[in-house]
Amino acid sequence: MLPAYEELVAWLPELLAGLTISLQVAALSLLFGMPLGLLLALGVIARSRILKTVSLVLVEIGRGAPALVLLQFIYFGLPATGLTLGSFTAAVVALAWNTGAYTSEIIRASLQSIPRGQRDAAEAIGLTGVDELRYVLLPQALRVALPPLLGFSILIFQGTSLCFTIALPELVSRAYEIGSGTFRYFPVLLAAGCLYAAVSVPAAILVGHVEKRAGRYAER
Amino acid sequence: MDGAVLYLADPPQSSQDRSNGGIMMEQGSNGTVIRLRALSKHFGAHTVLDAIDLDVRPGEVLAIIGPSGSGKSTLLRCINYLERPDGGTITIGPTTIDASMPVERAELSKLRRRVGMVFQSFNLFPHMTVLRNVSIAQERVLGRSRAEAEERAMQLLSRVGLADKAGQHPGRCSGGQQQRIAIARALALDPEVMLFDEPTSALDPELGLEVLAVMRELADSGMTMIVVTHEMGFAENVSDTVMMMADGDIVEKGSSNQVMRQPQQERTKRFLRAVHDR
Ligand SMILES: Nc1ncnc2c1ncn2[C@@H]1O[C@H](COP(=O)(O)OP(=O)(O)OP(=O)(O)O)[C@@H](O)[C@H]1O
Ligand SMILES: [Mg+2]
Numbered sequence: 001m002l003p004a005y006e007e008l009v010a011w012l013p014e015l016l017a018g019l020t021i022s023l024q025v026a027a028l029s030l031l032f033g034m035p036l037g038l039l040l041a042l043g044v045i046a047r048s049r050i051l052k053t054v055s056l057v058l059v060e061i062g063r064g065a066p067a068l069v070l071l072q073f074i075y076f077g078l079p080a081t082g083l084t085l086g087s088f089t090a091a092v093v094a095l096a097w098n099t100g101a102y103t104s105e106i107i108r109a110s111l112q113s114i115p116r117g118q119r120d121a122a123e124a125i126g127l128t129g130v131d132e133l134r135y136v137l138l139p140q141a142l143r144v145a146l147p148p149l150l151g152f153s154i155l156i157f158q159g160t161s162l163c164f165t166i167a168l169p170e171l172v173s174r175a176y177e178i179g180s181g182t183f184r185y186f187p188v189l190l191a192a193g194c195l196y197a198a199v200s201v202p203a204a205i206l207v208g209h210v211e212k213r214a215g216r217y218a219e220r
Numbered sequence: 221m222d223g224a225v226l227y228l229a230d231p232p233q234s235s236q237d238r239s240n241g242g243i244m245m246e247q248g249s250n251g252t253v254i255r256l257r258a259l260s261k262h263f264g265a266h267t268v269l270d271a272i273d274l275d276v277r278p279g280e281v282l283a284i285i286g287p288s289g290s291g292k293s294t295l296l297r298c299i300n301y302l303e304r305p306d307g308g309t310i311t312i313g314p315t316t317i318d319a320s321m322p323v324e325r326a327e328l329s330k331l332r333r334r335v336g337m338v339f340q341s342f343n344l345f346p347h348m349t350v351l352r353n354v355s356i357a358q359e360r361v362l363g364r365s366r367a368e369a370e371e372r373a374m375q376l377l378s379r380v381g382l383a384d385k386a387g388q389h390p391g392r393c394s395g396g397q398q399q400r401i402a403i404a405r406a407l408a409l410d411p412e413v414m415l416f417d418e419p420t421s422a423l424d425p426e427l428g429l430e431v432l433a434v435m436r437e438l439a440d441s442g443m444t445m446i447v448v449t450h451e452m453g454f455a456e457n458v459s460d461t462v463m464m465m466a467d468g469d470i471v472e473k474g475s476s477n478q479v480m481r482q483p484q485q486e487r488t489k490r491f492l493r494a495v496h497d498r
Contacts, residue, residue, distance in 0.1 A: 117343035120302050121402075124339075125357035125409060126332040129325050135356060139347050 003187035011178055011188060018174035019195050021088075025170065026157040028092045033099025033156075034149065040104035041111065042133075055104075062101025068162050070094040075166040087168040091160070099156055106148045110141035147211040154203050158196060171195060252311070253278050253413050253444045254299065259308035259319070261294055261468075268294045270468040271308065276413065281445045283455035283476065286465035287491060292448040295465070296415045299446075300335040301328050313412050333361055336406030340418040342398040344390040344405070350377065351386040354405045361409060369408075376404040380434050396427030400434050407438075414438065416447040432458075452495055456480040464488045 003011070043055025062070070075090040085093065114137055122132040164173040175192040179185035254276040261269040268291045276282055284292050297303035298319075299310060305319040312334050317323060345353050354373035358364040364372070377383045380400040382393075390398050399419055406414060416435065420428035432451065436458050439445055449455055455462050455476060462479035464471040464487070472485045483489050 115343075117339060117341050118345065120297075120337075120339065121343035121345070121405075123302055123328075124300055124332060124335075124337040125405065126329040126361040127357065128329060128360075131360050135360070136345055140345075143347065 001186055001190075003184070003191050007182075007184065007187065008191060011191060014174050014178060015171060015188075015192060015195060018169060018171035018192075019199075021168065022157065022160040022163075022170040023199070025088065025091045025095060025160045025163060025168070026153070029095035029099050029156055029160075030153055032092065033096035034103050036096060036100030037103030037107055040100055041107040044104065044108055045111065058097070059101045059104050062097045063105070067095065067098045067159050068165065070098055071162055071166055087163070087166045090166060091163040091168050091170075095156055095159060098159070099152070102152055103145075103149055106145050106152065107141060110145040111137055113144055114140050147207055150203070150207040150210060154200050154207070157199060157203075161196075251277060253280075253313065254446070255309075255311040256299070257309045257311075259295070259298060259310065260306050261291075261298055261303060262306055268468050269298065269305070272468075272470060274463075274470070276444060276446060278412075278444055279442045280461060281439045281443075281447065281459045283459035283462045284446065284448045284465060285450070285452075285455055285462060285491070286471070290465040291468040292465055293417050296337070296417050296446065296448060299415060300332050300337055302337075329361060333357075333409045334412045336403075336409060336411035336414040338399070338402050338406050338414065338416045338419050340421050342390075342395070342402045342422070344398055344402055346389065346391055348389070349386065350382070350388055350390060350393070350401050353390065353401060354408050357405070358408050373404070373408060376407050377401070379407075380404050381430075394427060395423045396430045399423065399427075399431045403431075403434055403438070413444040413446065416445065416449070418448055418450060420449075420451060450495070452480070452492075464491065466491070 040055045040059050043051045044059060046052050046055070065073070071091065071094040074085065074094045075087060078085060078090075118136055118140065119132065122136040127135065160170055161172040163170050164176065167173070169177075171192050172189075175188045176185075178188045182188070252275045254274065256272055256274040259269055259272040259274075260267070272295060284295070286292055294303055298305040299312075301310075301317070301323070308319050310317045310319065310331070312331060315331065315334075317327070317331060344350075345356075348356065351370060351373050354376055355366070355369035358369035358372060359366060362369075374383060374386060377386055380403055382397055382400055382404070385393055385397065385401070390401060393401065403414075403419075419435065420431050423431065428451070432454060435445070435447070435454070439458055445459075447454065447459065457476075459476045461473060462476045463473040464479060464483070464485070466487050471487045472479060472483065474484075478484075479488065480492070483492060
């Protein structure tokens with residue numbers, strides 16, 4: 001059942017190319033998705049009714065719909081409205097939306113976990129609303145949010161495997177392709193799984209370390 | 221501590237606040253730093269402040285005493301709009317805010333830079349160094365340069381005896397030290413008046429003493445102060461005037477001698493007796 005050494009050597013270039021695409025999709029989704037999450041978090045707690053509603057709708061769809069459905073909707077559904085995206089772009093858009101929705105909740109909860117006295121003090125020294133966020137609330141909230149944000153990043157990396165459904169040549173697609181050519185499905189998927197683990201496990205250990213340090217402020 | 225830096229308040233900047241749109245009006249200060257008229261606050265059906273009138277003279281140290289829930293904190297918080305009053309006017313120096321009209325945050329910033337506030341729970345920014353805690357508002361609100369702001373912050377920190385803590389984070393400081401840093405942070409805007417909401421209540425008696433010493437010195441330097449306190453010693457010995465509150469009303473107000481030694485109102489007598497019996 002295990003892949004033979006020669007098989008591994010033969011598959012590896014193909015699988016690594018797939019892993020590269022998975023990592024690219026994950027990185028770009030996070031790059032666009034996390035700032036989107038910050039904006040959505042601010043939108044949801046904003047006083048403006050319109051801003052709040054738009055943000056809430058985006059968050060609820062992004063969280064409510066399974067990532068698989070978002071992917072299919074953007075890749076297969078959007079062309080009906082005249083907007084056709086390549087599978088790579090569609091993957092990034094769908095996963096960035098998913099990321100934005102989830103991270104906005106993480107960031108919102110962290111903002112709301114900051115004690116009321118911090119806002120009082122920021123306001124009492126005359127900071128504007130923007131400065132209060134920038135200098136007092138966000139630096140503290142992001143520190144609280146960091147471990148869950150990193151944890152979510154690992155999930156998104158693993159979530160890129162869903163992109164095989166829209167014909168993106170990422171890691172799982174490549175493994176299936178090799179499988180259909182060799183009928184060695186199980187060994188090649190096992191190899192692909194090991195590659196996911198090779199990224200996820202060290203990342204999870206890193207998150208654990210960050211978690212331990214989070215909340216402690218640097219002491220000089 | 222150096223006598224030269226003891227004078228902390230700059231003169232009121234009355235000439236600079238003329239262009240304030242509709243809600244802030246120019247007024248003569250008539251010998252008062254703070255003037256409240258019919259200041260009211262409700263939480264739902266509960267009247268927490270019932271049309272409060274109050275004048276505070278320059279240099280006056282006013283102690284506010286009264287039972288829990290009487291509205292003391294709410295009064296302080298309304299003065300700098302941490303709590304939005306429902307009605308009445310607040311005049312600080314030359315500017316008046318009418319609580320029945322909408323106010324922009326930028327206008328509030330102008331009000332707030334005239335008022336320093338010190339909280340029971342210190343509320344220092346834990347992610348900033350002590351120095352940054354004291355310099356940030358000078359840079360962002362007063363527009364001072366980093367160097368200028370830090371120089372002033374160092375002056376204020378030595379003033380409260382904590383220059384050696386400048387590079388540390390507040391979490392490493394004792395409660396008394398944190399409260400003294402909070403006082404320095406509030407003083408950094410050169411306010412015309414300082415509000416203290418039970419500044420020593422969260423502290424051991426000994427740590428409270430170091431905070432009280434700083435406050436007493438501040439009072440001696442001529443700062444106008446409103447101090448909500450359960451420290452009867454402070455009310456009696458440091459403050460000029462004492463105001464007793466109950467149920468959102470001013471029960472009586474007078475010189476500290478008079479209110480603390482010969483209270484006129486039965487409510488005040490009862491409160492003072494209860495405090496002394498403890
Ligand atoms: N945000 C709020 N929402 C509802 N009620 C409030 C709020 N803040 C204060 N109150 C109520 O207003 C009343 C006055 O509260 P306040 O904190 O001003 O009293 P206080 O005199 O400072 O009391 P203490 O000595 O306990 O600090 C209390 O009955 C309190 O329950
Ligand atoms: Mg109180």
